[in-house]
Amino acid sequence: MYYPYFIAYIAIGIILSLVVFYWAFKTGQFSEQQRARFLPLRDNEDQPPVKTTRIHRLEIYGLFLLAVGGLSATAAVLAYALYFSK
Incomplete structure (x- = not known):
């Protein structure tokens, strides 16, 4: 199953959100x-x-590159999960 990839992706997003909130x-x-x-x-x-x-x-x-990088990571995780799912 590809659930660990999505759980890791969500965990990274939550951690980044908490870091940005702490900085703010x-x-x-x-x-x-x-x-x-x-x-x-x-x-x-x-x-x-x-x-x-x-x-x-x-x-x-920089913000544009960050957004493109995030969308690229999302697409890569989704493509990887769909390609290797059975």
Whole structure:
């Protein structure tokens, strides 16, 4: 059966999710919840437009590669499991 592959895949996903949650909690991503609910109501017309920096572009490319890698891993596990299932 190919259940161990899916269980391992789910376990890796849960571990990565917990690592990202721990990082977000330690860096203070959840620290200002009272202020965050009013941010959509704030008028942003007085601020100049944000220019895209080289680091921002690298982050976008990195996230794209991470998404492609995750989808490729999913396809590989699925193809392997279907190919070797009897």
